[in-house]
Amino acid sequence: MLTLTSPAHAGRSAGKTDTPNISGQYIYNRFEHLNLETKYQAFPFKAGFFRHATGHNIIATLPCNTQTCGNNLVITAHYDHLGGQPTSYYAGANDNASGTSALLYLAELLNNKTRNRSVTFVATDAEEKGLYGAKYFVSQLKATDIALNINLDMLAPTSKNRVYVLHSKHTSNALSILKTLPKPDFNLRIANSRYKMQRMMDNPRIDWHRASDHYAFAKARIPYIYFGIGEDKNHHTKRDTITAINFERYQLVVNFISDFIVKLLDSPLEATN
Numbered sequence: 001m002l003t004l005t006s007p008a009h010a011g012r013s014a015g016k017t018d019t020p021n022i023s024g025q026y027i028y029n030r031f032e033h034l035n036l037e038t039k040y041q042a043f044p045f046k047a048g049f050f051r052h053a054t055g056h057n058i059i060a061t062l063p064c065n066t067q068t069c070g071n072n073l074v075i076t077a078h079y080d081h082l083g084g085q086p087t088s089y090y091a092g093a094n095d096n097a098s099g100t101s102a103l104l105y106l107a108e109l110l111n112n113k114t115r116n117r118s119v120t121f122v123a124t125d126a127e128e129k130g131l132y133g134a135k136y137f138v139s140q141l142k143a144t145d146i147a148l149n150i151n152l153d154m155l156a157p158t159s160k161n162r163v164y165v166l167h168s169k170h171t172s173n174a175l176s177i178l179k180t181l182p183k184p185d186f187n188l189r190i191a192n193s194r195y196k197m198q199r200m201m202d203n204p205r206i207d208w209h210r211a212s213d214h215y216a217f218a219k220a221r222i223p224y225i226y227f228g229i230g231e232d233k234n235h236h237t238k239r240d241t242i243t244a245i246n247f248e249r250y251q252l253v254v255n256f257i258s259d260f261i262v263k264l265l266d267s268p269l270e271a272t273n
């Protein structure tokens with residue numbers, strides 16, 4: 001998280017250059033060092049009325065390593081943020097260096113675990129501009145090959161210590177595995193609809209069904225489970241820096257999500273489909 005929020009990364013703005021930016025390159029190298037099959041996926045997006053830009057997703061794959069393999073699990077986290085200059089920029093620590101760092105951590109962890117399906121890690125670009133990276137990723141594959149999307153966006157709890165799980169239909173088996181985990185040391189709130197999630201939040205302005213990359217999967221009828229803290233007063237301000245992050249709470253959330261995914265990939269396939 002330190003690297004992604006550093007001045008050299010200057011807020012990880014999407015589409016400033018036609019080649020992957022320093023943040024994209026950093027994520028690519030991290031996946032490569034783990035010996036994952038890694039690639040850039042370039043895509044066009046509209047960066048304004050007249051300007052067309054190029055974004056870059058980073059896609060890394062861990063193959064299934066059991067005898068029978070189920071459909072793919074796709075884990076997403078957007079790495080882009082609002083940009084700025086090295087002297088003054090939007091660090092986007094919670095949004096979404098927190099999710100991107102968790103994605104990298106999961107790639108390392110799952111490398112040595114049982115995987116009853118192949119796992120695709122996607123660090124998406126241009127999410128802040130309109131979920132462009134996730135939309136393009138989904139457009140390039142057969143939706144029927146994907147069992148589930150797990151999307152990570154803003155994982156460091158505020159003082160309220162809340163974490164929301166918003167999920168679509170056809171996730172009940174995965175959720176029953178989630179519910180077998182020991183009760184976490186944070187307030188876990190599970191919502192099966194945007195309305196339920198809005199009722200659970202103090203500030204129900206955001207429609208979280210549409211607010212992050214999982215929406216691109218939902219539109220293609222791919223089931224999703226979204227993890228995030230939902231509301232953060234520092235969201236999209238220059239105060240969203242690592243000094244505002246409570247790393248102890250963040251670590252608990254990452255551990256919980258990791259335990260869930262490890263168990264999901266190690267359970268009998270018929271229980272996770």
Ligand SMILES: [Zn+2]
Nearest residue numbers: 095096153154
């Ligand atoms: Zn975000």
